[in-house]
Amino acid sequence: MFTYQPPLKDIQFVLTALLNASKTLNAIPAFAEVDNDLMSQVVEQAGRFASEILLPLNAVGDREGARFHDGVVTTPTGFATAYKQFCDAGWPALARDPQYGGQGLPQILDSVLYEMLGATNTAWTMFPGLLHGAYACLYQHASAEIKERYLPEIVSGRWLATMCLTESNAGSDLGLLRSKAVPQADGSCKISGNKIFISGGEQDITENIVHLVLARLPDAPKGSKGISLFIVPKFLPGDGTPETRNTVTCTGIEHKMGIHGSPTCSMQFDDATGWLVGEPHRGLAAMFVMMNAARLAVGVNGVGIAEVAYQNSLAYAQERLQMRAVERPASRKNEAADPIITHPAVQRLLMNQRTWLEGGRMLVYWSALLLDTAHHHPEPRTRKSAEARLALITPIIKSMMTEQGFQGASQALQIWGGHGYIAETGIEQYVRDSRITMVYEGTNEIQAVDLSLRKIVSDGGQCLNELLNEIESTASLPREAALAGYAQATQEVVQRTRKATSNIIKVAASHPVVPYQIATETLRLVGHCAFAWLWLRAADTAQANHDKDPPFHDAKLATAEYYYSFILPETEQLLRVIDNTLKNSASGKPTAFLAKAISDAIRPD
């Protein structure tokens, strides 16, 4: 009943027509050979794996769930086999360095792959999903010896990885964590402590598991400046000798709302042997390489979920007959009812889903190109500027696309009505599975603070303004009638965003709490600048390529129209809230008026 068709045409539209990805990639020596043919081959194969292997396991994983008994975790039927097929096909190695067995392809292809994996099986995807962040973290920070020993196993997918950050009292605030690391004479450390919410902390699909663990060395300063990163394998690799079990054990798994197929483990480290990765006390910075990769990945997952939710909404809306259309074609005059897709309310839900997910796809593939540029471009300045822009856009992707994954799934349930609430149809599982994406890898509120404070206020808005300049220069190109309206709307939102953020930066100097109060509005406003820009470019591209495939490009133009008519108006609300807040803090009302109002009002009665 539940279906997924890899959205190859739209993916190609974004990769090729819109972004001209191969051109950007070919300017990077590492990707000089990557052409459109190669990319479409990879994309097609990825789509086949997702739809043929993973989708059928999605409901199984939800129903069976991961099980725990006496320290051992059993994954749902078929998960281990699918993972073996995944590795045999070389997917974990796709965008990794050939030095460690990688295929040396660009990360933009990983984004496409993971969009489709996440669309078809979010729980399963969490197993390999953490590999790439672990790879990036070790690649950048580990010693040559560790890299030599671990990276080939990670690149091949033979060993999976985890992020061991959270403790019961340290979630969003890692500065509170208590796990300890005691250096040993041989250069290793003994790690002790309890971690919770460790995805894939224990499982039965790989022979070894590589835990990346945050802990404190004995001489560590308090807070987040005293955290170090360690690599702690489940089995200690012997040099030719048999591997020995390390003293890290899974003490239980959580019963969760969704992603039942992914074991969320409590892990106990009991003088477990580990090795420092990177510098002492600088573990958080190293771990953030992994965290940023995970944030992008979870945003990509949101796009995938929104896509599959849309496809199943559309299929049902075309088939389900209820009520007569307001304007019926003569051919249906004798029918008792019309497909619900003819009803404007259903059309609105479908178009909301479609516009957000196609916009999200443009945004995440564009950002993946930034990632490839940041990692591999020969020019240090180009690398640096791509990196800064990616840092700016990462929290937007994480927050807005996970929000949309959840809302898109919920809108699918709405279109399916009562049938969507029933477990068998598969819709409600997506609502449950997608809900965690708004929480993990930094809550969406933390993303907003990250963008507003660390990415905008901290550099006086410089990096943001460079992006806004680029958007304005696209928007100022001459265009004919319809598209000129979109360009004008894009310029308007950019100008208003420039003004609003500049006011926020000003107010922040005297009322530091204010940018925090409107961080979510700030994030969504900047996000809309990016979406307006991408939809303008999509409309330009669709117009230029129209005759190659008129129905596809008409649909793209109509979706752009939908963005400007129905979605972009959210900025009116955002700007009004920002304006109200700035006015209140600037007026004769006491400093941080809203903070006071809020603290008055949050008292229970």
Add this chain to the structure above:
Amino acid sequence: MFTYQPPLKDIQFVLTALLNASKTLNAIPAFAEVDNDLMSQVVEQAGRFASEILLPLNAVGDREGARFHDGVVTTPTGFATAYKQFCDAGWPALARDPQYGGQGLPQILDSVLYEMLGATNTAWTMFPGLLHGAYACLYQHASAEIKERYLPEIVSGRWLATMCLTESNAGSDLGLLRSKAVPQADGSCKISGNKIFISGGEQDITENIVHLVLARLPDAPKGSKGISLFIVPKFLPGDGTPETRNTVTCTGIEHKMGIHGSPTCSMQFDDATGWLVGEPHRGLAAMFVMMNAARLAVGVNGVGIAEVAYQNSLAYAQERLQMRAVERPASRKNEAADPIITHPAVQRLLMNQRTWLEGGRMLVYWSALLLDTAHHHPEPRTRKSAEARLALITPIIKSMMTEQGFQGASQALQIWGGHGYIAETGIEQYVRDSRITMVYEGTNEIQAVDLSLRKIVSDGGQCLNELLNEIESTASLPREAALAGYAQATQEVVQRTRKATSNIIKVAASHPVVPYQIATETLRLVGHCAFAWLWLRAADTAQANHDKDPPFHDAKLATAEYYYSFILPETEQLLRVIDNTLKNSASGKPTAFLAKAISDAIRPD
């Protein structure tokens, strides 16, 4: 871990200070004796039942679920006992006619009761929740004989009731239903057909079940004008002789996302004996008495869910220590972290929850007074006008408050973070349970069409304008500084709504599809007029009563401020979308431009 404190103070604020409910009620002879003391006694006892009896069964019901075996449904542990206690305390009889054993109290007290029942156990509340609609439907439409036989059993709660509407091909569109009724010589009918999604269709908590069933008589016209209503008991009441089992059976129950404790039954009627209620072929109108009661009830449930979600968000936010506040009090300088309630992002989530739920409470209690007036006021004109206003407001309550129940629960999960996603904490159950309220008793999209087309366009906006006039006359009263700003904002939104709806009515004449396209925006815009009005009155009331309880009234004023600063700005977005749509349909673009754009864009690729 999961808590619920009956929000008695806020309930009293709305009933007494804001609405002066006893004054309105005392003008109705049936309620001449209802005073504030009586009302607060009832409210307190209701709160005790909900928090002491129902809350502890909420997680049990979710975990065990209703079970089905061979036609028999077993409800979760404790559900039957709680229901017996509920009946013994006389709760089903509260607002029913003394002629049938009722207590003759006003329905506003039922609203308070059901807010608290829904807050503590939505699944359980579905059992008695349908009683009152069945009562109202039979009370208004059944023969004296049926009323005599059934109403006392329903009023006492000894027999429960169901709404048997949906069939697999007839959900939102009841005109498609196929169940048949064949009249018999003795005045009864033989009912045959299959119904799905019947809440409480079978259960083990009452000895008999009264099904209200829609079916077609042999001479019925096609579509919705050929549907009749029948009463079909599980056991046929004998006159002194033993009761005989009717030929209606439960063939299975659904596995659902939530409300596991409420059995959602497939029912087979196999020449079952029933009796016509009301006139032949007019069953839909009679059933809509029950449906409208159910729509109000599900909106009330949304308020309850939003309240309990808020309370548990607040408790956790006060206790959970993560990160340091932007502005820390000197007393906490040496602490490693502050309660998350000090973080603006969490304050925003809490205030969103609080503002919507307290606004919702004002709206539903106010509408319950309209219901009491519509049913019992001695003046026919007053009854009629209350009825029209209630009809206008019902879809707003159903749609906006179920949306907020779900979003409020989801925001609670967000505040609880990873812990909120874990089943044991009880938060995620509310997200799952609340999701169905946006679907059943008419999807929220159907509510929007009902308001926009049947309640606004159909009477040329007259009933709406009467409400808007009343809001404006409240807003035009003289006020001092701060509150004058709220009054001005209220007037502004009313004026813009008047203009927008009048434009919609005009466009509807030439482009009938347009009001459907922006029905949700229209509903939310009108809803904000009501919320702005109620928050203005709440602020007035809080100011007038300030000295009686300064902390409570300061909090109320701060919440009003929050409404105007952060929530009302949604109307900017709504108005822009409405405006864009009207402009498109009025411009040189083809008629119903968006319908075309949408139908272009919804093609799969």
